Amino acid sequence: MDLQTVILGFLNDGPLTGYELSKRMDASVGFYWHATHPQIYTTLKSLAKKGLVDFTMEYQSGAPNKKIYSITDAGRDALFRNLQSETLKDEVKIxxxxxxxxxxxxxxxxxxxxxxxxxxxxxxxxxxxxxxxxxxxxxxxxxxxxxxxxxxxxxxxxxxxxxxxxxxxxxxxxxxx
Amino acid sequence: MDLQTVILGFLNDGPLTGYELSKRMDASVGFYWHATHPQIYTTLKSLAKKGLVDFTMEYQSGAPNKKIYSITDAGRDALFRNLQSETLKDEVKIxxxxxxxxxxxxxxxxxxxxxxxxxxxxxxxxxxxxxxxxxxxxxxxxxxxxxxxxxxxxxxxxxxxxxxxxxxxxxxxxxxx
DNA sequence: TTAACATATATAATATATTACATATATTTC
DNA sequence: GAAATATATGTAATATATTATATATGTTAA
The missing domain is CATH 1.10.287 (Helix Hairpins)
Structure with missing residues (x-):
């Protein structure tokens, strides 16, 4: 299991921006898989490079522009392949x-x-x-x-x-x- | 909390080699703080550089030599300072x-x-x-x-x-x- | 007797994650 | 009106961690 799979999982429910992803993660999966926002942005970038997600720009006058990310068919394949090939070994630091x-x-x-x-x-x-x-x-x-x-x-x-x-x-x- | 503090904690009980440290960790603290052996060896090295631990070589004929690490006074100070200054926030991935x-x-x-x-x-x-x-x-x-x-x-x-x-x-x- | 496994110590390449820095606007509070 | 906070997106520097590779001997089991 890695952050890539987690992000693909969220995007499988529908398109999201990096910021929305970060907030949604904190409010759900966050307590058993946490990620900071720089991590999320860089992982989205590398997922896009691999063609597992793509994005559309929403240009906003005044406010900063939004990149709305969606999962691709290749991304969906990767998601379910990864979910099934997991070792399920916990990484816990208390x-x-x-x-x-x-x-x-x-x-x-x-x-x-x-x-x-x-x-x-x-x-x-x-x-x-x-x-x-x-x-x-x-x-x-x-x-x-x-x-x-x-x-x-x-x-x-x-x-x-x-x-x-x-x-x-x-x-x-x-x-x- | 970091691996440095964990290692200092073990060495505060007595001298150990990297290998012994790794085994002892797996058999005790391991389920709430895990580290691989390359991590342990490199952290020992950097602790030695900082003067928080030192080591003596035990030369063995036949078998590979052993580096036996001990905690220094500065290391003990660092250990208890670190233990008390912790945020105690869990890092959990399930x-x-x-x-x-x-x-x-x-x-x-x-x-x-x-x-x-x-x-x-x-x-x-x-x-x-x-x-x-x-x-x-x-x-x-x-x-x-x-x-x-x-x-x-x-x-x-x-x-x-x-x-x-x-x-x-x-x-x-x-x-x- | 040969293979496999455990002991023992590391380095290199890579991957992952954190903290600090950087920017810009909107909204809310003092 | 000023300050603080939330929204929003990212980069840079650094720290941490994993996997693969390397070496070398002792012990145990097939």
Whole structure:
């Protein structure tokens, strides 16, 4: 899986500008695949060079012009070929766990404070996912598999946050809030 | 958080060669911070250049020589400074979720098979973490905070796998195994 | 005894990603 | 009216990471 495939996936739903792509990504796939905007712009450029996407210019008087990107037939082929040939190996970096593994010497007071702050932040993220969830229609897999699977990726995010929050609360109980 | 800090963290427990570092990482911190061996060797080199680690050569007749790396006082300072100045923002890439988000068109049969295979693989990972867990002493935070926090990072891995497995099983039930 | 695998250390080429810089307008807030 | 923020698009410099290549020995299994 790479950013190219992610971008092709978004464009398979309809044409988008780089900016719209970036915003849409942050609001959906973002929590399990993040990309910054320079990355998105450069990847769009290289996808266009390969003929997997093309774009039309929308000239605007006053505001900067827009490049509206669309997926090509070759792009659609590449998308589904890539989706099926994936190793599905996660790439995960969780700095909190690294800090916990190596930072025992920082003392209980340090960890009480840091974990309490982290807990608050994670609760806020959970609420964010929950409000996103309300705006998403929940369907059964036989009616609309695509929508069902998309719903399930958000469900993953909610379940993960719940697990994280419980785990943090357990530790705080043990080291004494 | 960066690989430099992770390596300094390991060396703070005692001297290691690049190879040992790589193996130890895979067997502990690996599931929340992974690095390949070329990355480790080049990072060790740059840490040495900065004076945060040094090394002694162990000349071996027959077998290749070993470079045994140790952390310096400056390295220890850098380690604890870095550990405390972290943003703690996760960097997570989960290809399975991306594939689910974009791959609804691949059909229910495709997803049944893929998710069932993924479930088996994740169960194997859970067993691996569990056997690791048995060899690790569980202490209370007042007696040995360092060991307690290390234990908790493994506990996180186990809890995460359990959540993942339940989530996959739920989906398989819904799309009909 | 030959092949395969594990130990051990690296470099080179390439790919990917981040941070800082750069520009320009519209809208909202003080 | 000025400042801040959002929209919108990009480049440059740098940092980080992966894959392939290279070398050389010890150990284990067919």
């Amino acid at each position: 700095p909190l766990l690294v800090a916990m593994y190596f930072g025992g010497e920082l003392g209980p007071q340090y960890w009480r404070e840091l974990l309490a702050n982290h807990l608050d932040a994670q609760k806020a993220v959970l609420e964010q996912y929950r409000s996103l969830c309300e705006s998403l229609p929940q369907t059964d897999p036989d009616r609309d598999l695509k929508q069902f699977l998309r719903y399930k990726t958000l469900d993953f995010g909610i379940g993960y946050q719940q697990f994280l929050i419980r785990w943090l609360e357990d530790i705080l109980k043990e080291i004494g809030e | 290809p399975l979720l991306v594939a689910m988000y974009f791959g609804g068109e691949l059909g229910p049969q495709y997803w049944r098979e893929l998710l069932a295979n993924h479930l088996d693989a994740q169960k194997a990972v859970l067993e691996q973490y569990r056997s690791l867990c048995e060899s690790l002493p569980q202490t209370d935070p007042d007696r040995d905070l360092k060991q307690f926090l290390r234990y908790k990072t493994l506990d996180f891995g186990i809890g995460y796998q359990q959540f993942l497995i339940r989530w996959l099983e739920d989906i398989l039930k819904e799309i009909g195994e």
